[in-house]
Amino acid sequence: MLAYSTYSEAGGVGKTSTAANLAVAHARAGLKPLVVPLDPQDGNLSRLFGVDDERTEPVDNLVRHMIRRPKGDFEDLVRTAEGVDIVPEHNMLSDLAEYLRREKEQAEAMGEAFGMHAQLLRVLRDAGVPEKYDVLICDPPATEGPHLYNAIHATRSLAIPVEPTAKGRAAVEGLEALVGGLEDQLDVEVGVLAAVPIGFKNTKDQRQILDEIEYPVPEIIGERASLMEGCWMEQCSAFEYVREFRDRQREYEVETLAQFDRIARHLEQDVGLEAPNPPEPGDLTHEVLSV
Amino acid sequence: MTGMKEGAGEDPFAEDSSTTSSDTSEETGSVEPEPIANAENESTSGSTSKSPQSQQRQSMQIPYKFRRDGVQDGRDRVPLFLQPETKRAERDALRELEDRFDDDVSLTDLREALVIAGLDQLDDVEEQLEEWGYGMTFDT
Numbered sequence: 001m002l003a004y005s006t007y008s009e010a011g012g013v014g015k016t017s018t019a020a021n022l023a024v025a026h027a028r029a030g031l032k033p034l035v036v037p038l039d040p041q042d043g044n045l046s047r048l049f050g051v052d053d054e055r056t057e058p059v060d061n062l063v064r065h066m067i068r069r070p071k072g073d074f075e076d077l078v079r080t081a082e083g084v085d086i087v088p089e090h091n092m093l094s095d096l097a098e099y100l101r102r103e104k105e106q107a108e109a110m111g112e113a114f115g116m117h118a119q120l121l122r123v124l125r126d127a128g129v130p131e132k133y134d135v136l137i138c139d140p141p142a143t144e145g146p147h148l149y150n151a152i153h154a155t156r157s158l159a160i161p162v163e164p165t166a167k168g169r170a171a172v173e174g175l176e177a178l179v180g181g182l183e184d185q186l187d188v189e190v191g192v193l194a195a196v197p198i199g200f201k202n203t204k205d206q207r208q209i210l211d212e213i214e215y216p217v218p219e220i221i222g223e224r225a226s227l228m229e230g231c232w233m234e235q236c237s238a239f240e241y242v243r244e245f246r247d248r249q250r251e252y253e254v255e256t257l258a259q260f261d262r263i264a265r266h267l268e269q270d271v272g273l274e275a276p277n278p279p280e281p282g283d284l285t286h287e288v289l290s291v
Numbered sequence: 292m293t294g295m296k297e298g299a300g301e302d303p304f305a306e307d308s309s310t311t312s313s314d315t316s317e318e319t320g321s322v323e324p325e326p327i328a329n330a331e332n333e334s335t336s337g338s339t340s341k342s343p344q345s346q347q348r349q350s351m352q353i354p355y356k357f358r359r360d361g362v363q364d365g366r367d368r369v370p371l372f373l374q375p376e377t378k379r380a381e382r383d384a385l386r387e388l389e390d391r392f393d394d395d396v397s398l399t400d401l402r403e404a405l406v407i408a409g410l411d412q413l414d415d416v417e418e419q420l421e422e423w424g425y426g427m428t429f430d431t
Contacts, residue, residue: 003303121303130304156300179295191300191361211379215297216398269395271299272360 009171025264027083029275050235061090074127120150218266258282
C-alpha cells in the first residue's frame with residue numbers, strides 16, 4: 001500500500017487541494033484510496049468534498065476510535081466522493097490532544113502503555129485498511145501536535161506541497177527539524193516521496209529556491225487560484241470542476257490536472273504500486289473502472 | 292537541507308512478530324515495522340547493512356530496481372553534503388540519464404551509481420581532492 005501524509009508548514013499553500021486531487025488521481029487510475037483528513041478547523045478536505053455535514057453532531061467519529069471509545073465500525077465512518085473514500089473530520093478533533101492525554105493517564109493507571117501518537121495507525125490497522133485500500137493519504141494540520149504526529153506515524157512517508165518562496169524554504173527546513181525529532185521519539189523512519197511546488201511564476205528567485213529542493217520534484221504547479229477557488233465553491237476536485245463547471249476548457253488547467261495524474265503515478269511507482277487503469281494524464285473523458 | 296530521506300519511509304503496516312491487534316501500544320509506536328525490503332524472505336534485522344549486491348543469493352537475479360519495494364531497500368542512509376555547483380551538476384546528470392533511458396531515474400539510485408563509478412576512478416577522485424587542497428605541503 002502507498003501511504004503518505006501531505007504536509008506543509010505554511011498555510012494557504014494548497015495542501016488540502018493537493019491531497020484531494022491526488023486522491024482523485026489515484027482513484028481515476030483504478031486504485032482504491034482512503035483519505036484521512038485531520039484538520040480541527042473548518043475549511044478542510046471534508047468540506048472540499050462536501051462530507052462535513054455531521055462534524056458538529058454527536059456522531060461516531062475518528063477521534064472516538066483513536067481513544068478506544070468507538071460507537072460503531074470504522075467502515076461506517078467512511079464516506080465516498082468522486083471514487084475516493086474519506087473519513088470525515090469532526091469537531092472532536094479540536095480536543096484530540098486532551099482526549100489522548102486523558103486516555104493515556106487512564107491506561108497508565110491500569111498499568112498499560114498507550115502511545116499517544118500511535119493511535120491512528122492502530123485504528124487503521126485494526127480496520128484492515130492496508131488490505132482494503134491501495135492508497136492511504138492523511139491530511140494533517142501544519143501545527144505541531146497529535147494530529148500531525150499521528151498522521152506521520154501512520155504513513156511514514158510525506159508529500160510536501162511547497163511555496164517556491166523563502167517562506168516555503170523555511171517551512172521545509174522546519175519540517176526537517178520536526179521529522180528528525182519525531183523519528184527519534186517514535187523510533188520510525190520517515191521519507192519524503194515528493195515535493196510539489198505550487199504557485200510557480202518562474203521568477204529567478206523561485207527558480208533558485210526550486211533548485212535547492214533536495215527531494216524528488218515530479219511536477220511544478222503554476223498559480224491556479226481561480227481553479228482552486230472554484231473547487232471550494234463547488235465542493236469538488238479540480239478534475240470534477242474542469243469537467244463539470246468550466247464552460248470551456250482552459251489548456252493550462254487541463255495541464256494542471258495532467259500534473260496531478262503524473263504526480264500520482266510518480267508516488268505509486270515509488271513504492272512499486274501499479275495502477276490498473278491509468279488515464280492519459282489530464283484526460284477528462286477517462287472512464288473509471290468501478291471495482 | 293539534509294533532514295529527511297528521499298523516497299518512501301518505512302512501511303507502517305509491515306507485519307512483524309509483535310502482536311498488533313492488542314489495544315495497548317508502547318510509546319515507541321506499538322510495533323517496530325521491518326524495513327520494506329522483505330520481498331525476498333530474508334530475515335532483515337532492522338537496519339540492514341548489506342549492499343544490494345550482497346543480497347544476491349543466486350547467480351541470476353531480478354535487477355535490483357524491479358526487485359525492491361522502494362528505493363531505499365537494502366540501503367543505509369548516508370547524509371550527503373554537496374556544494375551548490377555539484378548539486379546542479381548532479382541534477383543535470385539526472386536529466387541526461389533520464390533522457391537516455393527515456394524513463395524516470397531515482398536520485399537515490401543515481402547517487403549510489405555515481406559513488407560506485409567514482410570508486411572505479413580513484414585517480415580522478417584524487418585529482419578532485421587535490422583541487423580541494425589535499426596533498427598540499429607547506430615546506431619552504
